[in-house]
Amino acid sequence: MLRLCLPRVLQPCVLGLRGRFHLQKCSLGTHKHKEKLELLNSPQGAKDFIYSLHPTERSCLLKELQNFESMAIAQEKLEALPPNASQLRYVLLHNAIPFVGFGFLDNAIMIAAGTQIEISIGVTFGISTMAAAALGNLVSDLAGLGLAGYVEALAARLGMQIPDLSPKQVDMWQTRVSSHMGKAIGVTIGCILGMFPLLFLSDDDEEETKGAPLTRPTDSK
Known part of the structure; x- marks a missing residue:
């Protein structure tokens, strides 16, 4: 089963989220x-x-x-000062929190759905492991379309307000770097946490191995 899980764990962390979560109606970052x-x-x-x-x-x-x-x-006409360290940390945290949820849901749903597809449809129609992984990613993408709004609402309930920055500070490279770093860190943490179904899949593999009948070599004489 690890042949199915490992490619799906490594692939979707950025690819699945890039087109799905950045095009939401409500922007959670300090800039587009x-x-x-x-x-x-x-x-x-x-x-x-x-x-x-x-x-x-x-x-x-x-x-x-x-x-x-x-x-x-x-x-x-006013010369704005760059954001201080406290403001940059807040920008990073503000962008990281929702992407933890995005990465968690994307990986967890994909692993669970891909595994079920492999042991059900895969066995029936004889599809390959990578085909089951692709279908699992499809299910994860469809689920993300509906769950993304709930993740954003949950993140908003944590009390994280939009960083108090001036328009010039919003467009500064320090703010943009902090925003992108927060998103990358949040997705990384979320994807790692979303790998928890692998713990249950490894146990299932051991049980299947133990339950498999042993074959003895036939005597050629």
Whole structure:
């Protein structure tokens, strides 16, 4: 069973999360992700994003954009200091917490679903181990579409407010590095914690090995 589990543990930590969780309607970081910037950098991309929002979300987004731009214009001629160490640590922690949940759910669901697919559909139709792993990843991706919002809501209930930074500080490279480091650390911790189904799978492998009938070599004489 480890032939199935190990490839699935190593593969999804970044690939499965990159396209799924960074395109949520509510941004949890202090700035937009690079992929989202490229998406909204064109009129068509911005239009597609706006049409995908609920009317209440569009009103809230417009209000926050106006506030942000007014603050940026007012502070345009002022020289902003880089964020201090305490602010950068808060930015890192603020981005890490939700991604712990994302990584945990992605790995745990994929391992559990892939294993069940291998021992049921895989045995019936004779599909390969990697095909079962791919189907398990599909189940994990579909589950992530519905669970991502709950993870974000749970992270918000922990009381982690948006870091209090000025518009210039938000765009500084120190803030961006801290944000990306927080996401990477959170995904890493979540994926490691999500490997817990492997503990139960290894026990099942031992039981199957012990229960397998032993074959004796036939006497050639």
